[in-house]
Amino acid sequence: MFKFRLVFILALLVSSQVFYSCDTTKTADDYTAYLFVYFTGNRAGEEAVHYALSRNGFDYYALNDDKPIVSTDSISTTGGVRDPHILRGEDGNFYMVLTDLKTDNGWSNTEIILAKSTDLLNWETSQI
Numbered sequence: 001m002f003k004f005r006l007v008f009i010l011a012l013l014v015s016s017q018v019f020y021s022c023d024t025t026k027t028a029d030d031y032t033a034y035l036f037v038y039f040t041g042n043r044a045g046e047e048a049v050h051y052a053l054s055r056n057g058f059d060y061y062a063l064n065d066d067k068p069i070v071s072t073d074s075i076s077t078t079g080g081v082r083d084p085h086i087l088r089g090e091d092g093n094f095y096m097v098l099t100d101l102k103t104d105n106g107w108s109n110t111e112i113i114l115a116k117s118t119d120l121l122n123w124e125t126s127q128i
Contacts, residue, residue, distance in 0.1 A: 035120070036060050037084045037096070042103045047080030048072050049098070051120075075113055075125045078102040086120075094120055 036052040048068035052060040063069065072081050080102030087095045093116055100111035115123040 034060075035086065037086050039082050039084065040066070044104070047082050047102055049081060049084050049096075069121070070115075070123055075115055075123060076100050076102075077111060078105055078109070080104075081113060093118055096123065 032055075034054040034057045036054065038050050038052070039048060040046040040050060045068075049070040049072075050066060051063045051069045053063060054060040070081075072079055075081065075098070078100050080100075081098040082101050083099045085097050087097075089095055096113075096115040096117070098113040098115070099109060100113050101107075101109040113125055115125045117123045
């Protein structure tokens with residue numbers, strides 16, 4: 001049930017022009033939210049992608065009980081990611097840029113991750 005809600009909320013987020021014909025009382029603002037993407041700290045498990053939503057841009061609430069949204073094992077060579085930033089391309093896909101860094105391994109890193117998604121949940125990356 002929670003996964004369905006998360007997918008539904010994110011689906012509403014991705015397009016401010018979504019209208020359902022069965023409910024003509026809704027406006028574009030009813031289907032718009034701000035997505036904040038972040039990591040929580042320097043300790044084990046904190047260098048991961050988290051999401052929070054806001055309707056007004058000031059009051060945010062964490063999604064997924066503030067647990068990581070994206071598994072670092074699937075996108076990182078170090079086991080940690082920091083500094084996530086999401087952009088939406090003209091092609092409608094989402095692109096996320098992250099620092100591939102786990103501070104337990106030291107503060108030097110040589111890799112940046114570029115990930116691509118159509119739904120903000122499933123991310124594809126390529127390792128070079």
